[in-house]
Amino acid sequence: MPQTGARAPRKVALYVKRDPRAAAKADELAAWLRARRIEVVRTTSPAAPGRREPSARRPPPRDLFCVFVLGGDGTFLSAVRWVGDREIPLLGIKFGELGFLAEILEENLFEAAERVLQGDFHIARRMRLDAEVSRRGRTILRDTVLNDVVIHRGALARLANIVTHVNGHYLTTFRADGLIIATPTGSTAYSLAAGGPVIHPKVAGLILTPICPFTLTNRPLIVPEEVEITLRLDKGSQDIVLTLDGQRGIELTDQDVLTVRKSDHPLPLILLPGRHYFDVLKAKLRWSGGRV
Numbered sequence: 001m002p003q004t005g006a007r008a009p010r011k012v013a014l015y016v017k018r019d020p021r022a023a024a025k026a027d028e029l030a031a032w033l034r035a036r037r038i039e040v041v042r043t044t045s046p047a048a049p050g051r052r053e054p055s056a057r058r059p060p061p062r063d064l065f066c067v068f069v070l071g072g073d074g075t076f077l078s079a080v081r082w083v084g085d086r087e088i089p090l091l092g093i094k095f096g097e098l099g100f101l102a103e104i105l106e107e108n109l110f111e112a113a114e115r116v117l118q119g120d121f122h123i124a125r126r127m128r129l130d131a132e133v134s135r136r137g138r139t140i141l142r143d144t145v146l147n148d149v150v151i152h153r154g155a156l157a158r159l160a161n162i163v164t165h166v167n168g169h170y171l172t173t174f175r176a177d178g179l180i181i182a183t184p185t186g187s188t189a190y191s192l193a194a195g196g197p198v199i200h201p202k203v204a205g206l207i208l209t210p211i212c213p214f215t216l217t218n219r220p221l222i223v224p225e226e227v228e229i230t231l232r233l234d235k236g237s238q239d240i241v242l243t244l245d246g247q248r249g250i251e252l253t254d255q256d257v258l259t260v261r262k263s264d265h266p267l268p269l270i271l272l273p274g275r276h277y278f279d280v281l282k283a284k285l286r287w288s289g290g291r292v
Contacts (some may be wrong), residue, residue, distance in 0.1 A: 009117050010067035011039040013088075015079040017071025018045055022095045025106060026070050036117065045071060045078045046251060064088045066116060066270060073099035077245045080128075080146045089123055090292050091116060100188045100284055101256055103271065108165065118181035122273070125266035126201055127183045127225060131244055132259045133252070140256075143261050145245040147186030151231065151252065152178030152211060154239035159214055161234035174218055178211035180259050181229060188284070190246075196220040200277065206262075220270070231258040 012033060017027040023044075030040045041061060047169070069079045069092045076099075077091045083090065087254055092102030093109050104112040114246055115121060121209040131149045134140040153160045162174040182191040184199040192198060196209035197220060210218045223229070233240055233254045242258065243249040252258070281287060 009038055011041065011061065011063055012065050013041040013043065013067040014058055015043050015045065015060065015069045015071075015075065015082060017075040019071070019095060019097055022070045023077075025093075025109065027097075029068065029070075029109060029113065038117070043082065045075045059290070060086060060088060062086060063287060065153065066091060068093060068113070069102070071095050071102075073101045074246065076101040077146060077247055080244070080267055081247055083173065083267075085144065085263075086267060089270045091121075093174045093268035100280070101185075103269075103275065107215060112272060116166040116270065122202065122271045124269045124271050126185045126269050127204075127266055128263040129181065129183060129206070129235065130261055130263045131242075133242065133250070134153050134257045134259070135253070135255050138244065141242075141250055143244050145186075146183065146267055147189045147245050148180050148182040148191060149258075149260050150178060150180050150211075150243045150246075151191060151258070152241055152243070154241060157239035160240050163232045163234060164208070165230040166223060168228075168230070173213060174216070176210040176213040176215060176218065178205070180209040180211060182209065184206040191220070194201075198220065207261075227261075227263050230261045231260070232256065 003155050009221060010180040014026050014030060016022050028208060030042060067083060067088055067090045069076045069090055072095060079090060093104050093106060094102035095106060112186060129142050129145050129149060131145060134191060141241045151160060151162055152266060159175050160178055161180050164171045167259050180191045180194060184201045187196060187199040191207050193210045194209050196207050206225055207220060207222055209220040235254050237254045240252045241249055243250050
């Protein structure tokens with residue numbers, strides 16, 4: 001259940017998109033916070049997903065009250081990776097294009113910041129996924145994502161044949177351009193573009209969405225959140241890539257086993273009173289004449 005923020009803020013972080021407009025607004029916000037005797041920790045997002053820079057590698061202080069993320073969904077996902085499994089809530093300020101993760105528009109930034117400092121907000125805990133890749137019995141990758149785990153073919157690859165098990169039971173072999181495993185939060189990202197359903201963040205389920213399946217009977221599937229999904233490629237598969245929240249990627253081989261399960265560390269997300277999920281949804285998707 002959402003919880004109201006209570007402790008007085010002493011230190012906050014600004015996680016800023018590498019963009020002149022976002023940087024200028026971050027300067028204003030930092031000065032505004034310091035005038036209220038709030039210590040500010042500032043980090044700039046990497047120049048491109050997957051790149052690691054000294055500022056992005058340095059972990060956040062454990063005594064942060066919250067993180068203001070100034071950017072689009074890509075910046076927000078990068079900030080989630082920066083925070084890791086630390087219990088630090090995030091609030092997104094929209095500077096990008098269409099996106100669902102930024103809670104506040106740029107012009108409402110200081111009003112929102114004032115409400116956060118006063119404790120006038122709630123915390124929603126969003127499910128995340130743990131992804132692990134093992135090769136010949138050795139773990140070669142372990143990561144946590146907020147939106148999705150995606151297997152997709154490279155530019156010159158044939159269809160990917162993805163052998164899929166759920167809780168150790170064989171489900172099917174997806175023959176497609178790829179496969180998306182998404183959280184409810186990630187249901188409005190790549191999965192939606194690939195024809196997957198929109199799931200409310202409080203619905204306890206995971207989505208398996210095939211990308212351009214060869215067989216039209218391979219449809220998106222919703223499974224319980226507590227299942228363990230195991231994926232491997234058919235023999236001889238080449239030029240197949242795994243990406244995690246669009247932030248990190250590795251090439252997969254037919255020797256790899258990918259295991260995906262619900263993480264023990266949900267993301268604490270700041271929500272302000274008066275913001276209704278369905279209002280945001282219809283505005284972002286332009287339902288009934290709604291506007292972004």
